Amino acid sequence: MKKVGLKDIAEHVGVSIALVSYVLNGQAELKQVSKENAEKIKRAAEELNYRPNQIAKSLKMLKTNTIGLVVADINYRFSTGITRAVEAEAKKANYTVLFGSSNESEDTFEELVNALINRQVDGLILVPVENSQPQIKMLQKSGVPFVLLDRNFPEIQANHVTLNNHKAAYDATTYLIKQGHKRIAFFNYQTTFYHLQQRNQGYLDALKDNNIKFQEHWLQEVKSSDRAGDIKRGIGTILTHAKPCDAAFFATDTLAITGLKYLNKHNIKVPGQLSVLSFDESEAFELFYCPVTHLQQPLAEMGRAAVDTVVGLIDHNKINRQVSLESKLVKGKSCRE
Amino acid sequence: MKKVGLKDIAEHVGVSIALVSYVLNGQAELKQVSKENAEKIKRAAEELNYRPNQIAKSLKMLKTNTIGLVVADINYRFSTGITRAVEAEAKKANYTVLFGSSNESEDTFEELVNALINRQVDGLILVPVENSQPQIKMLQKSGVPFVLLDRNFPEIQANHVTLNNHKAAYDATTYLIKQGHKRIAFFNYQTTFYHLQQRNQGYLDALKDNNIKFQEHWLQEVKSSDRAGDIKRGIGTILTHAKPCDAAFFATDTLAITGLKYLNKHNIKVPGQLSVLSFDESEAFELFYCPVTHLQQPLAEMGRAAVDTVVGLIDHNKINRQVSLESKLVKGKSCRE
DNA sequence: ACGCTTGCTTTAATCGTTTAAAGTGATAAT
DNA sequence: ATTATCACTTTAAACGATTAAAGCAAGCGT
Structure with a gap:
């Protein structure tokens, strides 16, 4: 089935291509096309099932x-x-x-x-x-x-x-503090991404502004190449420490999922033993046994x-x-x- | 920054557009372009950072x-x-x-x-x-x-x-039967989609071929407009029946998620009280307390x-x-x- | 000296649109 | 009778690429 172009309509009606173009682009009155022709052209376009070729149009208009x-x-x-x-x-x-x-x-x-x-x-x-x-x-x-x-x-x-990643992490951390958490861990990817580093900074600044002395091992940097392993060890560290953490803040949903999976497996109760807060929501949270507190991006x-x-x-x-x-x-x- | 076209390269080198086109399309030897010109053209294309205009090419070639x-x-x-x-x-x-x-x-x-x-x-x-x-x-x-x-x-x-939706549902149902389930419920959308109806049919045929008498209320047809409600009532029905179902087979992952959420909420143990099998996998399954048996599409x-x-x-x-x-x-x- | 290759390059049409500019009758004004 | 105006319509040149076909020297054979 050959493609129908302006030319086909023009021939069918017996007018020039230009006229057809004018009519089909709504320039009928502007270009003072006779009602008669305008009508015929529209009908023909309909009948022949004309589809404008956007490629040609784009080329001519220099705009796609x-x-x-x-x-x-x-x-x-x-x-x-x-x-x-x-x-x-x-x-x-x-x-x-x-x-x-x-x-x-x-x-x-x-x-x-x-x-x-x-x-x-x-x-x-x-x-x-x-x-x-x-x-x-x-x-x-x-x-x-x-x-x-x-x-x-x-x-x-x-x-x-x-x-505003800094503010988001700052506010979330502040929320955890206000809820009475004393030792808050932060899991983030080891990354050069500025937006993720801003999350670190927001977390750290919130601790500082609330006079909580940051402990090195609270900030767990996870390699994306061994997410599960790093998180497993990380959670081990923060929980088996002399003064174990009472909250874990995950900088992304993927980190949170991996973390929650681990907690599930080892039967560590949320929020009983550890509060959990995630940056972004995952579909996976739906089937976790409790709704996960998280930051939602607009x-x-x-x-x-x-x-x-x-x-x-x-x-x-x-x-x-x-x-x-x-x-x-x-x-x-x-x-x- | 103006866009660079074949013309620009041609002018820059001092040859015709055609020659440039030949060279940049790897037809240099075919069209016997002199090595000298070929070289110059390639260099110029590089220098001017030429990007072929696919729109123009598509129009000419009638192929995108x-x-x-x-x-x-x-x-x-x-x-x-x-x-x-x-x-x-x-x-x-x-x-x-x-x-x-x-x-x-x-x-x-x-x-x-x-x-x-x-x-x-x-x-x-x-x-x-x-x-x-x-x-x-x-x-x-x-x-x-x-x-x-x-x-x-x-x-x-x-x-x-x-x-092969029929076979998939048939095999999954057969599997449930082989595992000793006697009363298997099937949750599907109320739909005109052939592929979903085939799942119904596969389920029904498996029951028949295994001499299990199908009970009307085992087949729960869910309206997508009230998924949660229909599933809630459906699960109620199959579990509170005089002879309650021992397995639920969900025809899609979305149905399974909604079903599992309900089971979670009402503390109905999987697979203790009810076995669950899903068509397709959802990310949400990751955080369910046990891995969900499911059909995986290739x-x-x-x-x-x-x-x-x-x-x-x-x-x-x-x-x-x-x-x-x-x-x-x-x-x-x-x-x- | 004349045509014939050979080797390389240019010309020009084309794809399907858009649109400024020019063309065409008919009617009106001078 | 000539010209201007009006109401339409057509012509033709783009847009940036591809590619037959034609063009053009230089070298060769006769």
Whole structure:
């Protein structure tokens, strides 16, 4: 079944291609097309089931009305939430989202970004992977409108939409202290990511501001290559210490899941023996025996802000927009009252 | 920063556009381009950081090397698994995946399919939503290569890649029977989806073949609009009956999660009081107190088969490929031994 | 001296749109 | 009778790539 183009409609009706284009683009009155022809053209388009070729249109217009989105890992709940929000918001602004998952790989990230640029996306929303600074700097030079989402690099002055990670961790830690916890452990990945380091800092600052003397072993840095092992040993350390911790704050949901699994296995009661607080929620929490207290990120807002920013860049070349959003502490029953 | 095109390279080197195109497409020897020019052109492309405009290329070639993928809901674990598999496989075949999520909405599904076609995807991989038969028939008429994934409509003769749902449910039910269960409940959505009905049938056939007389109330049909309520009542029914059920088989992971949550809340022991078996696995199972026995779908294979099929259709117009795959029963500890 | 290769390069059409500019009758004004 | 205006419609040049086909020297054979 051959594709129907403007030409086919034009021939069918017996007018020129231009006229057809005008009518189908709603410029009928502007270009003073006779009602008669306008009508015929619309009918023919309908009959022949005309579908505009966006590729041709994009080429001519030098605009694709497409935004590229690269998430870190499609398996993260964070990613699916963001994807949904971005798609919804982009649709409102009449953009389509071209989507890719870097799987936290530097190479895949670079490939994806290039593939998207080659496809002439009008702008990019990127959740950058570790060590992608050079790639980001290249992007800035190239002039493609883009915004970093969730993660940013303080040494690079780029537009970004992120959570106020410091405040989130600070507030959560403060909450634990107010609940009477004296020795709070913090589990985080061993990482160069600024947003994760900010969580460390928020935790530490909260301790300091509450006059709690931080103990080295409270901060457990987990290698992603041996998450289960490191967490197992970490929990062992904080619980078997002379003065065992009474709360564990996990810097990500994946860390929390692994931690809770271990606690489950060894029958360590939450919050009886150990209070648990997680950054982000996981579907897995649903079947834990008690609701897990966690920090909730405003995914919809993040998606909205990212789309707004990148569309602003595309349309008006607005520059320099750094958005910082607040998370919300969702109280479950995993922390001592 | 202006975009660099073939023209820019041509001017920079002082040759024609054609020559540049030949060289950058690896046709240097074929077209007998002088080594000198070839060298200069490559260097210039590098220096100017040339990125081919895929839009222009696609328009000229009438081929985008893009496959459209529409999943039912990006939040399903099934969808993310499929997406990953499809992306990986498509990449091997040198295709890019354009992706969308219908959120089980008929309208969104139609919009997405149209948007993808307008963007001239070479083929489509679709997880169709309920009642999308008309849309699928339209597609067949339009001649766009496509393959249905996971779900199909027996009344429509279309290419599809699905699980052998009947066999999967049949085998799982048989397993429960072999483990000594006498009264097995089956929870499924109230649906017109053929693949889900096949699960019912597999369950029923297994009972019959094992001479177990099916009781009406064992088959619990859950409305997706009130999943929690229906499941709550359903479990109530099967457990408070004069002859209570000793096993519950859930036709999807979402049903299983809701069921397990209820069992958790009411402290009904698995598998002590009730054995549980789920179709598909959920991340949520990770934190249930025992590993959940479940049917595992071969997502990677499904993705591979779908891409193979659609690429076959695109390249050789191979027609009529119906692939049926087998699931695997992963034994946990949620069924009585 | 004339055509014929050979080796390399350019010309120009094309893909399906958009859109400024020019074209075309008919009617009205001078 | 000439020109201007109006109400439409068509022409044709882009957009950035691909690729037949044609062009052009230089060298060779006769």
